Amino acid sequence: MSSCSDEAIPGQPIVLGCGQLCLDYLVTVASFPIPDQKIRGTSFKVQGGGNTGNALTCVARLGLPCRILAKVADDSHGRYMVEELESSGVDTSFCMNAKDGASHFNYVIVDNQTNTRTCIYTPGYPPLLPDDLTESLLFDVLDGVKVLYVNGRSREAELLLAQKAHSKNIPILINAEKKRTGLDELIALADYAICSTNFPQEWTESPSSPSALLSMLIRLPKLKFVIMTLGEHGCVILERCSSEFSGSEEETDIDELYESLKQSTDLTSVLPVCNSSGDWL
Numbered sequence: 001m002s003s004c005s006d007e008a009i010p011g012q013p014i015v016l017g018c019g020q021l022c023l024d025y026l027v028t029v030a031s032f033p034i035p036d037q038k039i040r041g042t043s044f045k046v047q048g049g050g051n052t053g054n055a056l057t058c059v060a061r062l063g064l065p066c067r068i069l070a071k072v073a074d075d076s077h078g079r080y081m082v083e084e085l086e087s088s089g090v091d092t093s094f095c096m097n098a099k100d101g102a103s104h105f106n107y108v109i110v111d112n113q114t115n116t117r118t119c120i121y122t123p124g125y126p127p128l129l130p131d132d133l134t135e136s137l138l139f140d141v142l143d144g145v146k147v148l149y150v151n152g153r154s155r156e157a158e159l160l161l162a163q164k165a166h167s168k169n170i171p172i173l174i175n176a177e178k179k180r181t182g183l184d185e186l187i188a189l190a191d192y193a194i195c196s197t198n199f200p201q202e203w204t205e206s207p208s209s210p211s212a213l214l215s216m217l218i219r220l221p222k223l224k225f226v227i228m229t230l231g232e233h234g235c236v237i238l239e240r241c242s243s244e245f246s247g248s249e250e251e252t253d254i255d256e257l258y259e260s261l262k263q264s265t266d267l268t269s270v271l272p273v274c275n276s277s278g279d280w281l
Helices: 051-061 076-088 135-141 155-167 183-187 199-204 209-219 254-263
Strands: 014-018 022-029 043-049 066-073 091-098 104-111 116-122 145-150 172-176 192-195 225-229 235-239
Touching: 014 051, 014 155, 022 076, 043 051, 043 076, 051 066, 051 076, 051 145, 066 076, 076 091, 091 135, 135 155, 145 155, 155 172, 155 183, 172 183, 199 209, 199 225, 209 225, 209 235, 209 254
Parallel strands: 014 066, 014 145, 022 104, 066 091, 145 172, 172 192, 192 225
Antiparallel strands: 022 043, 104 116, 225 235
16 A cells, blocks of 8 residues: 555644554455355455544545544554555554453455345444543644544543533534434534434334435434445435525425435446535525
């Protein structure tokens, strides 16, 4: 990997990510195996993973300065992941070293037939805890930060960090993968949310995905927009309108609007496609 740290423009806003690092063992197969079957993999790769590490690697490769706050085990896996992040331009100076810890790792099966991936997660230890975040550390790690990225894996520590960021008017972006105990307090502080396909309905208990996105904006007044990922079909975003309505606009059913957008989107295009509802909602 080539380093992007030298490409960042001085004075650019810093992106801070807080979360777990995880080592991925990725094997690609022609099709997912059935029980008791032996198959041959078509490729194999070992690389750092986890939502926070992946997001910050992308940010760094785009040329923006970023740093990570995490607790990393002092084993071969942990050292490998930190070195990999550094090679991509991520500032790891706020990674805490756990001398007696063990790294988190994933076995990931990538199915070429269905274009899906199956993860088998093995948690490591020790976790990042609120007691690890001293006042001086919080002051230093948030210095110059313009966006905080969290995902709820280290919920209590992330909540403390998010509360401090909120008090400093630092925007917070949350990656909401699935319902977790205590996630409600963290997501209530978020300015932006990126969700897995199933999370909006699971969290809101709404009858449809579009209505669930709308329900999230209604329940979370701080949220400016929510994105729901759709795998190979891209994503859908619902943004809070900042303009003032006169009250004469005709209301639009969000499920009908969503279906209309799907019908009018060219899914055969090999290039990225953005289809907007304009001022319909």
